[in-house]
Amino acid sequence: MFRPIAKQAQRSRVDSEGMNITCFIRYQIDPFQRAEFQRYAEVWAEVIPRCGGALIGYFLPLEGTNDIAWGLIGFESLAAYERYRAALRADPQGRANFEWAQRQRFILREERTWLEDVEATRRVTLSPS
Numbered sequence: 001m002f003r004p005i006a007k008q009a010q011r012s013r014v015d016s017e018g019m020n021i022t023c024f025i026r027y028q029i030d031p032f033q034r035a036e037f038q039r040y041a042e043v044w045a046e047v048i049p050r051c052g053g054a055l056i057g058y059f060l061p062l063e064g065t066n067d068i069a070w071g072l073i074g075f076e077s078l079a080a081y082e083r084y085r086a087a088l089r090a091d092p093q094g095r096a097n098f099e100w101a102q103r104q105r106f107i108l109r110e111e112r113t114w115l116e117d118v119e120a121t122r123r124v125t126l127s128p129s
Helices: 004-017 031-051 078-090 093-102
Strands: 021-029 052-060 068-075 108-114
Touching: 004 093, 021 031, 021 078, 031 068, 031 078, 031 093, 068 078, 078 093
Parallel strands: none
Antiparallel strands: 021 068, 021 108, 052 068
């Protein structure tokens, strides 16, 4: 089982300076199986950091379109992504999550887009007046 201290340490990687690219995953989901997609995403919260990705988050539809969800994962480089993919294929919990999603059929379509981070726009906050 994933230890809370390790999970916390891995999650802090999202704020690291080394994250240069983001994999933006757009899912079309069965809106009647929203809870199943949420469970699927929650499993990735353990698997993705363990396999080397910086999980930015998964996002479910709330208002408006009810069948589009997103997942965002950061990486230092495409080479780091390739290492992550190899680790993911070897991860029993990750494989089980993929197989469960295929059996349940709550993901109707999945698209991946690669984005380059614009560092100057990340973590911008308002200054107190």
